Amino acid sequence: MSEIIYDLVFDPGHGGADPGAVGPTTKEKNNALILAKKTAAILVFTDRFRVKFTRDVDKDFCTPAPYNEDMDLKNRVKVANALSGKAFVSFHNNSAVGKAYGNEVYAAASGGEGEKLAKAIRARMATLGMADRGVKFYPWYVCKWTDMPAVLVEYGFINSEESVILDKMDQAALTIAQGIGDYFGVNVNAAKKEDEIMDAILMFSDEDYWAAKDVSAKSGGIAMFVRQGVARTIPADAMKAKHLIVIGGASVGHTNETLLSGNTKYDTAKAVGKYLG
Numbered sequence: 001m002s003e004i005i006y007d008l009v010f011d012p013g014h015g016g017a018d019p020g021a022v023g024p025t026t027k028e029k030n031n032a033l034i035l036a037k038k039t040a041a042i043l044v045f046t047d048r049f050r051v052k053f054t055r056d057v058d059k060d061f062c063t064p065a066p067y068n069e070d071m072d073l074k075n076r077v078k079v080a081n082a083l084s085g086k087a088f089v090s091f092h093n094n095s096a097v098g099k100a101y102g103n104e105v106y107a108a109a110s111g112g113e114g115e116k117l118a119k120a121i122r123a124r125m126a127t128l129g130m131a132d133r134g135v136k137f138y139p140w141y142v143c144k145w146t147d148m149p150a151v152l153v154e155y156g157f158i159n160s161e162e163s164v165i166l167d168k169m170d171q172a173a174l175t176i177a178q179g180i181g182d183y184f185g186v187n188v189n190a191a192k193k194e195d196e197i198m199d200a201i202l203m204f205s206d207e208d209y210w211a212a213k214d215v216s217a218k219s220g221g222i223a224m225f226v227r228q229g230v231a232r233t234i235p236a237d238a239m240k241a242k243h244l245i246v247i248g249g250a251s252v253g254h255t256n257e258t259l260l261s262g263n264t265k266y267d268t269a270k271a272v273g274k275y276l277g
Helices: 028-044 069-083 112-128 162-167 169-184 206-218 265-276
Strands: 006-012 049-053 087-094 103-107 132-137 150-157 197-203 223-226 241-247 257-260
Touching: 006 028, 006 069, 028 049, 028 087, 028 169, 028 257, 087 112, 087 169, 103 112, 112 132, 112 150, 112 169, 150 162, 150 169, 162 169, 197 206, 206 223, 206 241, 206 265, 241 265, 257 265
Parallel strands: 006 049, 006 087, 087 150, 103 132, 197 223, 197 241, 241 257
Antiparallel strands: 103 150
C-alpha cells in the first residue's frame, strides 16, 4: 500500500505594492517568500508532500487594480481555496513599535485542527534558540476564511532581530517543516536526494558570465547555467538544484531561490556586488 501524499498550501505574506514590515536591510514580503520556499523544498524532498503557493514571485493580489488590503486578502484566500490542501501556512515576519523578539504561531481560534498544527510548529520552532512567544489565537483573515486547517507563522521581529532572522533562515525552515511533518505523522529531516545538485547559478544571458563566475568562486565553484535562446528557456538541470542563484531577469519560481536582479543591468550588478560583500 503506497504512502499518503499530503497537499499543502503555502502563503508568503504581503508582496508587490505591500512590502509588509520593513527592517534595516530587508522587507517582510521577500523574507516570507524565501522562508516559504525553503520550507517547501524540505517537505517535498520527503516525497510525502506536495506544496502549492498562493504566490511564488513578488506580487500582490490586486493587480491590475491598485493595491487594497481588503481586496488582497480576499483574493489571496480565493487562490488558496482554489488550490486546496490538507493544511494552509502563511509566512510572516513580525514587527513592533519598540524592541521585541521571538517567534509565535497563530491559529484563528482555540480548538480544532488549526490549533493542533500551530502547536506542532511552535514546538519545533522553540528549539531555534530564539524567544518562544507560543501559540496565539486571532481571526486573521487568511486563517479564518481558508477551507482547511490554517496557521500564520510570525518568524522573528524584523525591526529588532533582522540579522537573526537571516542567519537562522535555513534552521527556521527545517523546524517549520518538521512541525508540519509532526502534525501529519511524517518524519522530516534535512536529507537530500542522491541525485540532487546542491547549488547552481542561472544567468539571464551570456552578459552575466563574469558576475556569475565571481559568485561561483565565492561559493566554491558551483555549476552555472544560462537561459537559452530568445525565449530564455530555463535548463531543466538548473531547476534540480537545492539552491538556485538567479542573476538577471525575473524569478523562475524555484523553491529555494536567491534573486540577484534589478530593473537594469546596473541594478543587477549592484545586487551581485552586495551578495559578494
